[in-house]
Amino acid sequence: MSELLSIDGLNVEYHVEGRVLSAVANVSLSIGKGETLGLVGESGCGKSTLGRAVLQLRPPTSGKVRFDNIELTTLDGEAMRLMRRRLQLIFQDPIASLNPRRCVGDIIAEPLIIAGVKDKAEREKRVREVMLAVGLDPDNAMGRLPHEFSGGQCQRISIARALILEPEFVVCDEPVSALDVSIRAQILNLLEEMKRRYGLTLLFIAHDLAVVKAVSDRIAVMYLGRLCEVAPTARIFAKPAHPYTALLLEAIPVPDPTVRPASNLATGEPPSPLDPPSGCRFRTRCPRADKTCADLVPELRAVAPGQFVACHHPLTEG
C-alpha cells in the first residue's frame, strides 16, 4: 500500500492561563492510500486536535504533515485552500455542524461554489448524485432545513457535503458518537460504502474501540497527547501490547449477561493534560508501572509485525 499521509514528530501546544498544554506530543503516523486508520482515546487525549492539525485547521507547533508528498505545514494560504478540496472533515455533532438557516441543497453545494464550479445546473447535478449516494432523496430533501431532519439524516447531509468534491482523504471526528445505536450502524455502513465508492482514505476518530473496529484496517491508541500503540485491527483486539489498550478493551460493556463485567480494572482517571506525569503519561494508572516509567518517556517500538507500542513493560513481546 503506498503511503498517502505521513505525520512526523507532530506537536500541538495550547497556551492556557500562561501555561503550556501539550495536546499532541511527538506523534508520528502514516496512513496508506485506501486505508482506514482508527484513532482511539478518551476525552482530552488529543485525538481531535491531531485530526485538526493534520488538516492544518489547528496549525501544529512543530512537526511535519506530508500528504501525497506535499508538505502541508509550509503551504501558504492560497495553496492550502486549493489543497482542501482533497482533504475533508466530518464532525461529531451533525446538527450543530450544519447552518440552520440554509436549505440542505445549498449546504451540500457550498463546497462546489468555493471550489469555483460556476455552472448552476452542473452543481445541482452533482448535489443530486451525492445525495443519492448517501441515501437521501434529493427531490424531497434539497429544499428543506436541517432542523427538519433527525440526527442520522443530518449526518448523511454532512457526509454528502464532505464528499461532493470527491476528496481523497477524510477525517471523521467521532461521526457516530451522538447517534442512537440503530442509526449508528447505518452511518458506519454508509461510511464503509462511501469509502469503496469514492476510493477514500480515512482517519476515523472515536472513543469507542468497538465502533472503530467495525471500520478500521489499523488502530492507533492515544493517551494524554501521546501514542500508546499502533497495530492492525485484528492484532490489537487479539493481543494488545499496551496496558492502556488492554484497559480500554476490558472496559467495553459486553451485551451478554454470562460475561461478568470486569471490575476494579481501572483505577483513577486521566490526569490533567496541563500537568502530565513525567516519563510514561499512563504510569499513574498502570498496574505495571515502576521507576523506569517515571524517569523515561517510552518510545514507540515494534513488538510484532506492524504492531508498535510505547511501553517499558508491554503485555506482549516480540
Added chain:
Amino acid sequence: MATRPLLSIEGVGVTLPTPRGPLVAVDKVDLTLEAGCTLGIVGESGCGKTMLSRAVLQLLPKRARLSGRVTFDGRDLARLPAEELRRLRGPELAVVFQDPMTSLNPVLTIGTQLVETLQAHLGLDTAAASRRAAELLAEVGIPAPDQRLRQYPHQLSGGMRQRVAIAIALSCEPKLLIADEPTTALDVTVQAQILDLLAREQRRRRMAMILITHDLGVVAGRTDEVAVMYAGRVVERAPTPQLFTNMRMPYTAALLAAIPKLDSPPHTALPAIAGRPPDATRPMPGCSFAPRCKYADGRCQDAKPPLVDPEQAGALYACWHPLGRGP
C-alpha cells in the same frame, strides 16, 4: 398476603402538548420492581424512558399530562401532597442524572450540597453532617474527601462529579435509586468504575435500582430484569439472562445486532435497523416498530400487539410474530 412490590407502575401514560399536537411520550406502561432488585430500562433517544422515570419521581414538565397510577411502597404518588412528596424524595426515592455538571449546583461547594441534604432529610447537626459527608465521599471512592468537600463542581472531573451526585443520592439511604443514563457523559474506563460503584452500593444497601440506558451492554451484567422501550411502550420485558438467550421482540434483537461485536473481523457490515423511530405526535394503529421490521405484515400495520406472556415463560413481549418458538 402476597408481598407487595416496592414500586408499581400501572397503565402509566405521559402526554406532552406540542405545536403539532399532543405527543405521547409514554403509552400505557406497566412495570413492577421488588425491593432490593434492579431493573434496566433500555431504549433509544425519544423512546420515553426518561419521561417514565420522571413520572415515577413526579418530576414531569408542568404541561405534561400523567395518566395511570404510580404506587411506591403502598402510596399513590400522584395523589400525595407536595410536602409529603418532598419528604419522600431523598430518604426513599433518589435519582442520579446523566449530566453531573448540570445536576450539581455550580456556585455551592460539594460539602454544602451534601451537608444540606443530610440536614434537611436526616436532621443531623452541622458537625455530624460534615463528618457523614466526608464518609460518604470516601464510600463512593473519592480520595482526600475532606479537601473535596471544600471544592466546587467545576474543580472536579466528570467522573468525580458523578461520584458526588451518587454520594448525594445515597446519603439518605433511599429504598429506590433511579440512575438515568448515569455514565453516558463519561469516558469508557470511568463508565466501568461508576457502574461498579452503583452495583456495589446497590447490593450493600439492598436498595432497588432502575438503570436507564441506551446500551444493552450496560444492563447485561448488572440488572435482574430488563424492559425494552420503543416509541413510548414497553415492547419486551424479561429476566436479564432470559432476555439475552431468548429474545422474542424483533426490535430487541435488531438493537443487539447493531452493536459492533468485539469478536467479529474488521470491516464486518453491521446489521443496521432501516429507517428511524416514528413521530410520537402521529400515533399508529398498529405496532410502532412495523415500518422498520422485516417480519411485519398487514396485521402488524393494523393492530397493536399487547404486551403478553402467552407461553407463561415469565417473559413478556409485544409482537405478533415473535422470534424463536418455545422457551
